[in-house]
Amino acid sequence: MGTKHKIGAVIVSHGQLANELLAAAETVIGDLDNIVAVSIGWHDNVEAAKDEIQRAINSVSQGAGVLLMTDMFGGTPTNISAMFLEDGKVEIVTGVNLPMVVKFATHGDDSSLSEIAREVEEQGKQSIYRTASLFEPAKLKKDA
Amino acid sequence: MLEGEVRIINQLGLHARAAAQLVKLSACYASCLTLRRPDTSAEANAKSMLDILTLAAPVNSVLLLFAEGEDEAAAFESIRELFASGFGEI
Numbered sequence: 001m002g003t004k005h006k007i008g009a010v011i012v013s014h015g016q017l018a019n020e021l022l023a024a025a026e027t028v029i030g031d032l033d034n035i036v037a038v039s040i041g042w043h044d045n046v047e048a049a050k051d052e053i054q055r056a057i058n059s060v061s062q063g064a065g066v067l068l069m070t071d072m073f074g075g076t077p078t079n080i081s082a083m084f085l086e087d088g089k090v091e092i093v094t095g096v097n098l099p100m101v102v103k104f105a106t107h108g109d110d111s112s113l114s115e116i117a118r119e120v121e122e123q124g125k126q127s128i129y130r131t132a133s134l135f136e137p138a139k140l141k142k143d144a
Numbered sequence: 145m146l147e148g149e150v151r152i153i154n155q156l157g158l159h160a161r162a163a164a165q166l167v168k169l170s171a172c173y174a175s176c177l178t179l180r181r182p183d184t185s186a187e188a189n190a191k192s193m194l195d196i197l198t199l200a201a202p203v204n205s206v207l208l209l210f211a212e213g214e215d216e217a218a219a220f221e222s223i224r225e226l227f228a229s230g231f232g233e234i
Contacts, residue, residue, distance in 0.1 A: 027161070028160045028161055028164050028193075029164055029193075030164075099194055099197075102193060102194055103194060106167070106192070106193055106194075123194060127194070134200070
């Protein structure tokens, strides 16, 4: 077997959120050449946005699949991204946050697209804390 | 297996960029590298940035470092040095 193909990722959001999430992740981890950001303008038409996502997918696709991380379930970026959903080729995880981008960027090369999509989904959910709860040990133990 | 304490001396604590540096260094070694709070309430794989962040370790806190594997001595020493350098933030 030759060089392993990397799974690619596209962050798709309203406004500049996608660009800034990617910039923040790169500040922490370093350059991420298999992730790109697409920011859907508030007034972009659907066809233009669809074309932009298609170009982004093509730019990171190496044949191992592409994960689309979108900002909000039910929002336009997610709804347009959903048109690209294809078993084994394109997966979507919604509600993107910085830990999810970091998770994707630091995953091992052995995972399949569906595995990494599940891991990213799980990481996103696990990364949300009501910080005050960390100082309530009794309640934490009860939940554990 | 080697075991010892490391102290966080940089003002920002074990934050994202510091954790990323730690991961980069840990990944250079084959050994299994673990950080644990002394009260055992949290433990992290030193090769996983998101794991490290869950330690929520502020300045002046102490963590236990465990290194196990063929290059454990070198790994242990270089990670100790990274903490002692304050992740280059001092």
